Amino acid sequence: MKFIHSGKVKDVYEFDGKNLLFHFTDRVSAYDVRMITDIKGKGEILCKFAEFWFKSLDSKNHMVRLEDKDKMVVKKLRMIPLECVVRGYLYGSLYERYKDGDYEMGLEPNMQIASKLKEPIFDPTTKSNIHDQPISENQILEKKILTDDKLRTVKDTSLRLYKQMSGLANDKGFIMADVKFEFGEDPDSDEIILADSLGPDEFRMWIKDSYKSGEKQESYDKQYLRDWLTKVGFRDNISNAAKSGKKPVPPELPATVVQELLNRYSYVYRKIAKL
Numbered sequence: 001m002k003f004i005h006s007g008k009v010k011d012v013y014e015f016d017g018k019n020l021l022f023h024f025t026d027r028v029s030a031y032d033v034r035m036i037t038d039i040k041g042k043g044e045i046l047c048k049f050a051e052f053w054f055k056s057l058d059s060k061n062h063m064v065r066l067e068d069k070d071k072m073v074v075k076k077l078r079m080i081p082l083e084c085v086v087r088g089y090l091y092g093s094l095y096e097r098y099k100d101g102d103y104e105m106g107l108e109p110n111m112q113i114a115s116k117l118k119e120p121i122f123d124p125t126t127k128s129n130i131h132d133q134p135i136s137e138n139q140i141l142e143k144k145i146l147t148d149d150k151l152r153t154v155k156d157t158s159l160r161l162y163k164q165m166s167g168l169a170n171d172k173g174f175i176m177a178d179v180k181f182e183f184g185e186d187p188d189s190d191e192i193i194l195a196d197s198l199g200p201d202e203f204r205m206w207i208k209d210s211y212k213s214g215e216k217q218e219s220y221d222k223q224y225l226r227d228w229l230t231k232v233g234f235r236d237n238i239s240n241a242a243k244s245g246k247k248p249v250p251p252e253l254p255a256t257v258v259q260e261l262l263n264r265y266s267y268v269y270r271k272i273a274k275l
């Protein structure tokens with residue numbers, strides 16, 4: 001099989017003329033940097049979790065079938081170069097922008113970190129190899145990334161899927177704070193359908209019982225790794241490296257951090273995807 005792309009997490013192969021093979025590896029990344037330590041077993045969980053969402057959600061998607069426990073055949077699409085982020089809570093990079101005075105999203109002043117937004121918002125970013133940048137709906141139209149109609153489809157579908165996923169998560173005791181979707185056009189029908197992957201690398205899940213607005217949330221997703229990296233000073237290394245035009249060198253993850261991460265991935269998967 002022809003290898004075509006290695007992302008931070010997935011390896012992508014040409015499966016046949018119409019389809020791709022996604023291999024969900026055990027790699028993990030944070031702050032757009034690939035870690036040097038693998039989380040053994042993570043790929044399998046992510047692959048099965050993606051399968052669960054594609055089967056559960058009422059939206060056409062690119063999944064053809066599972067080929068192995070960590071491999072999925074998907075239909076090859078013309079990808080839309082956007083990360084379609086939907087946020088239900090003021091957190092992560094939205095909170096950073098908000099603190100810096102960006103009220104463009106129609107948020108009220110004096111909101112606390114992790115507070116629930118009145119309505120979920122569509123907050124897309126560009127897809128970039130270096131660092132994804134927020135992009136407004138107007139810019140998407142001006143840059144002719146999408147037509148009016150297609151933008152509406154992508155936005156409405158993203159918001160609808162967020163509601164469906166967060167509703168499902170809520171029933172299982174989780175708050176899905178935000179999520180990232182990617183879409184592509186089916187070359188046979190020109191229809192816009194859901195692509196890429198859905199799992200803990202694409203969303204933030206918080207435990208409902210321990211949720212408290214105004215605080216950083218204890219999370220069962222990659223936020224744990226981000227917090228650990230911040231604690232050991234890697235976040236500062238990233239900004240320093242960026243200033244000097246160098247690549248930041250990630251630290252080796254200790255066995256306890258690896259185990260804790262795997263536990264968290266597997267906990268959310270079992271709680272949400274298993275009966």
Ligand SMILES: Nc1ncnc2c1ncn2[C@@H]1O[C@H](COP(=O)(O)OP(=O)(O)OP(=O)(O)O)[C@@H](O)[C@H]1O
Binds near residue numbers: 182
């Ligand atoms: N059905 C599809 N057809 C064609 N390309 C797809 C399809 N689904 C997803 N893709 C693309 O395949 C690639 C998957 O690779 P992966 O997500 O591992 O890496 P990446 O997006 O380059 O980097 P990152 O690690 O930041 O996600 C992405 O570029 C994604 O946009």
Ligand SMILES: [Mg+2]
Binds near residue numbers: 007196
């Ligand atoms: Mg990706």
